[in-house]
Amino acid sequence: PTTKMLIEGKKIADQILQEIKSEVAGMENYGVPGLATVLVGARPDSETYIRMKIQACANVGIKSFHVALPDTISEDALLEEVKKLNHDPQVHGILVQLPLPKHINEESILAAIQIEKDVDGFHPVNIGKLSMRGRDPLYTPCTPRGCIELLDRMHIPIEGKNAVVVGRSNIVGLPVAMLLLKRNATVQICHSKTENLPQCVKQADIVIAACGQARMIKGDWIKPGAAVIDVGTNSIPAPDTQRGYRLVGDVDFEEAKSVAGYITPVPGGCGPMTIAMLMRNCVDGAKRALGVPASASV
Amino acid sequence: PTTKMLIEGKKIADQILQEIKSEVAGMENYGVPGLATVLVGARPDSETYIRMKIQACANVGIKSFHVALPDTISEDALLEEVKKLNHDPQVHGILVQLPLPKHINEESILAAIQIEKDVDGFHPVNIGKLSMRGRDPLYTPCTPRGCIELLDRMHIPIEGKNAVVVGRSNIVGLPVAMLLLKRNATVQICHSKTENLPQCVKQADIVIAACGQARMIKGDWIKPGAAVIDVGTNSIPAPDTQRGYRLVGDVDFEEAKSVAGYITPVPGGCGPMTIAMLMRNCVDGAKRALGVPASASV
Ligand SMILES: NC(=O)C1=CN([C@@H]2O[C@H](COP(=O)(O)OP(=O)(O)OC[C@H]3O[C@@H](n4cnc5c(N)ncnc54)[C@H](OP(=O)(O)O)[C@@H]3O)[C@@H](O)[C@H]2O)C=CC1
Numbered sequence A, B: 001p002t003t004k005m006l007i008e009g010k011k012i013a014d015q016i017l018q019e020i021k022s023e024v025a026g027m028e029n030y031g032v033p034g035l036a037t038v039l040v041g042a043r044p045d046s047e048t049y050i051r052m053k054i055q056a057c058a059n060v061g062i063k064s065f066h067v068a069l070p071d072t073i074s075e076d077a078l079l080e081e082v083k084k085l086n087h088d089p090q091v092h093g094i095l096v097q098l099p100l101p102k103h104i105n106e107e108s109i110l111a112a113i114q115i116e117k118d119v120d121g122f123h124p125v126n127i128g129k130l131s132m133r134g135r136d137p138l139y140t141p142c143t144p145r146g147c148i149e150l151l152d153r154m155h156i157p158i159e160g161k162n163a164v165v166v167g168r169s170n171i172v173g174l175p176v177a178m179l180l181l182k183r184n185a186t187v188q189i190c191h192s193k194t195e196n197l198p199q200c201v202k203q204a205d206i207v208i209a210a211c212g213q214a215r216m217i218k219g220d221w222i223k224p225g226a227a228v229i230d231v232g233t234n235s236i237p238a239p240d241t242q243r244g245y246r247l248v249g250d251v252d253f254e255e256a257k258s259v260a261g262y263i264t265p266v267p268g269g270c271g272p273m274t275i276a277m278l279m280r281n282c283v284d285g286a287k288r289a290l291g292v293p294a295s296a297s298v
């Protein structure tokens, strides 16, 4: 059965943000959720992401605290900044924008974030609990959580289905694979050393593309009717446009859209969901910290 | 190419124990490695495992400290015992035999073991680092480590190969899948909700069977020439024997041995390797704690 269906990530994300906004309004007697964003240096892409996150906070009623630091900052000084935020009771979530400059050890910085404030969910304890049966992390990484939320809101069944994840990074591929496993999918994890990628993808009812390779996954790799979640966000030259580039996914959308049962567009698919899930995580953390009873949630 | 080859786990484990024994002898100027075993209650299977572990310690020169506790012990009292061992400088590794009685929260007990002494590698931080790219756990869980060691000692290539893990428990299936992924296999994780298990297994160059289902995996599920590591240890009635039961794996060995390229027997395959890897972990931990320089290792 190949109902062709576009997964409108932007629309779904907007709806979720709307839900979160009422939730934040409804908890005002307890306090205001606070998110700290930390940006080291001035990479234009990182600045864009941070701006979008701060804007989303403003839209839903989360107070944001932005810390901008020069890319010459030492690791120790950055650790101090993180510790200050750990102690700030107004801050319920801390997001350190990656990548960090090369002279700073990313692992040390991420591990210094207090587990209760690790809204990105990148701390090894969180990843460990995400992976383990019978354990639950305090936070689930945002992009992976967004992928699952898209499947759920489209009523795409996960349990017992064959899922293939192309990519195994700590922030996307690996955690999304672990989430699919917790939801009882049969999960295959592929990566740059995979020798028979087209055949692997072909068997999947659910494809998560997160390899950062523009349009690599072709239409004829996809099982007819499969659900395709394209996390990839790659900019390719587009001399005909004003900006000179445009964004494409890891899936060849034009080819895939006539084969897949469901597919996300790029842009407008996973990107907006990532931000919505960050807001979700931040409000969840704030509720725990402020002691908002579960019954007060929407 | 279907070279039929038995993977002699017992023999390989004995060789590894021999290597560890000389290593322990070679580090005597620094100190003696110490392993604490904690047994709550008197399950006969647990008592057997503990006895085998203590015997292995004696054989390689590790000092063992056994703590036997009644199964009426409270969670708090058990936590106190673990803390005492955390502080004991003679103890480099702490092993709490699972399963624990139902009134005790396994997660709390395992999380109380100091990470530097977590020789079973079950702490969420260890599992997190095991799963993450670019991170290394202090300890790798013993049975999974044993599976990889068997592949390595048989010179069976892992990188780029299709591996299927049947089972996803925290102590075997999940961590062995993560180890195979770190070694660049394409990894599929199957479990009781998998709908097409025979086909999944059929595609695999490496099969790890860890589902606890006696002889479930049939000969015709296996790709000719595949390497089959059978972790399963199931006792089935055997009225013709003196004990009345015997141990079989999760794979139908009689059928599979003529199809597989390599296969482990049960018993005598993964079981002995688990104990050898526990000794390995314990000595590794002791070396770190005692400050034995890497060059002093064999
Ligand atoms: N929508 C959103 O909000 C977000 C989008 N992204 C996008 O998602 C994509 C992935 O991001 P991220 O995970 O950070 O990227 P990484 O570069 O960290 O990881 C890429 C993964 O893909 C694998 N890979 C690379 N090339 C191939 C190939 N030819 N075949 C199969 N696998 C391959 C790599 O394998 P190996 O491990 O072997 O190197 C690696 O595991 C990017 O396009 C990124 O821009 C990322 C985060 C958020």
Ligand SMILES: NC(=O)C1=CN([C@@H]2O[C@H](COP(=O)(O)OP(=O)(O)OC[C@H]3O[C@@H](n4cnc5c(N)ncnc54)[C@H](OP(=O)(O)O)[C@@H]3O)[C@@H](O)[C@H]2O)C=CC1
Binding pocket: B143, B166, B167, B168, B169, B170, B171, B172, B173, B190, B191, B192, B193, B194, B197, B210, B211, B212, B213, B216, B231, B232, B233, B234, B270, B271, B272, B274
């Ligand atoms: N040699 C050694 O030293 C050791 C041997 N073992 C043996 O290994 C085996 C596994 O142990 P352990 O991981 O602790 O067991 P668990 O019972 O904790 O886990 C079994 C796993 O197998 C899956 N499973 C169960 N039935 C099926 C089925 N019909 N088809 C597919 N998957 C199935 C389960 O799926 P789900 O998650 O959906 O429930 C689960 O993930 C046992 O036989 C055990 O005795 C264990 C430890 C050490």
